[in-house]
Amino acid sequence: MKIEIEHLSRRFGSMIAVDDLSFEVNAGEVLGFLGPNGAGKTTTMKIIAGFLAASSGRVRVGEHDVGRSPLAVKRIVGYLPEGAPAWPDMTPIGLLHFAARVRGMTLAAREHRIGLLVEQLALREVLLRPVETLSKGFRRRVGLALALLHDPAVLILDEPTDGLDPNQKRQVRELIRSLSRDKIVVISTHILEEVEAVCTRAVIIRRGRLVADDTPDALAARSRWHGAIGLRLAEPVAAEAFNGLDGVVDVEEAGRDGRAWTLFIAPKAQGGAAVDKVRARLAASGSSVRELWLHRGRLEEVFHELTLEPTEAA
Amino acid sequence: MRAMTAVMLRELSSYFATPLAYVFIVIFLVLNGTFTFYLGGFYERGQADLTPFFGFHPWLYLFLVSAIAMRLWAEDRRSGTLELLLTLPIRLREAVLGKFLAAWIVVGFALLLTFPIWLTVNYLGEPDNGVILASYLGSWLMAGAYLAIGSCMSAASANQVIAFILTAAVGFLFTVIGYPMVLDAAYGWLPQVMVEAIAAMSILTHFQGIARGLLDLRDLLYFIVMIGGWLIATAIVIDLRKAG
Numbered sequence: 001m002k003i004e005i006e007h008l009s010r011r012f013g014s015m016i017a018v019d020d021l022s023f024e025v026n027a028g029e030v031l032g033f034l035g036p037n038g039a040g041k042t043t044t045m046k047i048i049a050g051f052l053a054a055s056s057g058r059v060r061v062g063e064h065d066v067g068r069s070p071l072a073v074k075r076i077v078g079y080l081p082e083g084a085p086a087w088p089d090m091t092p093i094g095l096l097h098f099a100a101r102v103r104g105m106t107l108a109a110r111e112h113r114i115g116l117l118v119e120q121l122a123l124r125e126v127l128l129r130p131v132e133t134l135s136k137g138f139r140r141r142v143g144l145a146l147a148l149l150h151d152p153a154v155l156i157l158d159e160p161t162d163g164l165d166p167n168q169k170r171q172v173r174e175l176i177r178s179l180s181r182d183k184i185v186v187i188s189t190h191i192l193e194e195v196e197a198v199c200t201r202a203v204i205i206r207r208g209r210l211v212a213d214d215t216p217d218a219l220a221a222r223s224r225w226h227g228a229i230g231l232r233l234a235e236p237v238a239a240e241a242f243n244g245l246d247g248v249v250d251v252e253e254a255g256r257d258g259r260a261w262t263l264f265i266a267p268k269a270q271g272g273a274a275v276d277k278v279r280a281r282l283a284a285s286g287s288s289v290r291e292l293w294l295h296r297g298r299l300e301e302v303f304h305e306l307t308l309e310p311t312e313a314a
Numbered sequence: 315m316r317a318m319t320a321v322m323l324r325e326l327s328s329y330f331a332t333p334l335a336y337v338f339i340v341i342f343l344v345l346n347g348t349f350t351f352y353l354g355g356f357y358e359r360g361q362a363d364l365t366p367f368f369g370f371h372p373w374l375y376l377f378l379v380s381a382i383a384m385r386l387w388a389e390d391r392r393s394g395t396l397e398l399l400l401t402l403p404i405r406l407r408e409a410v411l412g413k414f415l416a417a418w419i420v421v422g423f424a425l426l427l428t429f430p431i432w433l434t435v436n437y438l439g440e441p442d443n444g445v446i447l448a449s450y451l452g453s454w455l456m457a458g459a460y461l462a463i464g465s466c467m468s469a470a471s472a473n474q475v476i477a478f479i480l481t482a483a484v485g486f487l488f489t490v491i492g493y494p495m496v497l498d499a500a501y502g503w504l505p506q507v508m509v510e511a512i513a514a515m516s517i518l519t520h521f522q523g524i525a526r527g528l529l530d531l532r533d534l535l536y537f538i539v540m541i542g543g544w545l546i547a548t549a550i551v552i553d554l555r556k557a558g
Contacts, residue, residue, distance in 0.1 A: 050400075074403040074404075081398060082394070085398050101320040
């Protein structure tokens with residue numbers, strides 16, 4: 001099972017929402033689909049889910065072409081649309097049974113799956129309340145239950161944790177992680193920590209075009225924070241204390257008391273040798289190190305640089 | 315079929331979960347009574363038939379059915395539930411038909427609840443119950459035609475008020491082109507063939523045909539084509555306008 005997106009474009013009038021986008025997602029992957037607002041994430045997901053047609057290019061899910069056999073694709077895809085829409089006068093239990101009936105699930109299968117999802121997503125207390133009276137967090141979880149209903153091989157989730165509180169976010173992330181062994185999961189999100197927490201791969205798009213496709217770690221490693229050394233000292237020092245250190249390209253004070261510092265290291269000099277040199281220098285100047293750590297890199301910064309609009313950069 | 319039934323049942327329960335169906339039915343019955351007895355001179359005519367009752371139906375439907383039809387698709391488009399519905403494994407035609415049937419059933423139910431007037435004429439005299447039955451069928455078919463027009467207009471606009479106005483306007487057009495006054499005026503400056511062609515398009519002409527008690531195949535066919543045609547147009551419009 002895989003999703004193949006080949007030269008996908010989608011125009012709305014003269015506006016190009018998705019511009020010659022190509023990538024693949026394989027089983028077992030959790031793909032984080034990132035980009036600033038209006039970059040074309042939602043449009044791409046709508047096309048994969050079979051709601052919108054592509055202007056050109058094609059999308060295949062498993063062996064089915066979304067354009068040619070949308071029904072077959074919709075059977076194996078679970079989709080959470082942006083904003084988790086639901087009919088306001090329906091109850092979660094009514095919604096779930098409706099979707100299950102449309103999907104042709106038998107009564108026994110329906111009750112089993114719905115029971116399971118109600119537990120997993122903690123929906124029991126709101127099952128009989130109209131959706132319009134539910135909080136944003138509950139609505140989102142009802143939407144997730146709808147997407148997961150038929151235990152789909154492919155999950156397309158447009159901002160699955162939007163509107164959830166930190167505990168609920170964590171639950172949903174755990175749920176996604178627990179699902180993903182043999183499934184394909186594509187999630188779009190603004191929250192970069194989420195990508196680091198659940199995604200095995202991140203695709204970043206900007207103005208409908210792919211600008212990066214890598215693991216979250218590899219992406220984070222592109223930032224100047226990657227391999228930077230964090231320090232906390234017993235006594236305050238001035239920035240000049242680090243002057244002339246090999247491989248240090250920049251020094252920034254991390255706290256306000258002169259005790260915490262970040263030393264940015266040139267890519268070639270990163271690693272143990274740089275740490276040893278810093279230690280040696282500090283020992284020589286008589287400062288004692290309380291803590292020392294290495295930064296992994298900051299995805300946020302890489303995201304910002306990759307998606308910066310030319311006008312903003314200028 | 316399974317998916318269509320599921321959509322129809324969902325819609326039906328939605329009509330009755332909100333005040334919509336009840337308001338529609340009550341207003342329909344009250345207006346029917348008022349029109350029939352006061353404007354239609356039901357008693358004064360001294361005839362045991364339901365002609366005044368059915369005579370007002372085209373005008374009642376023109377705005378009541380438009381009101382029930384306006385939300386068919388506009389609401390789903392606006393709230394995003396259209397996306398939820400159409401990313402389930404369902405054919406567009408099943409969704410269109412399911413929604414239409416649910417609304418048609420609600421209208422049919424309201425129509426059935428006018429049975430006291432049928433009891434009244436049977437108490438007062440000896441009406442031709444065959445004609446009354448045919449008229450009920452014709453009235454329901456006519457409601458279906460207005461509803462199918464409304465379905466298409468609702469699909470064309472995410473704004474319910476606009477959908478309502480468009481439905482009433484198009485419905486009005488399809489109604490008045492069968493009116494003798496309009497046809498007489500047209501005879502003056504149009505060839506007879508064209509006037510007859512226009513008259514043949516009218517909902518009113520075909521309804522009156524059935525309401526006279528003549529179940530002409532052409533009248534039935536007209537309503538089937540009318541409903542089918544507008545529903546196909548609905549599906550096309552939804553497909554074209556999904557993005558917007």
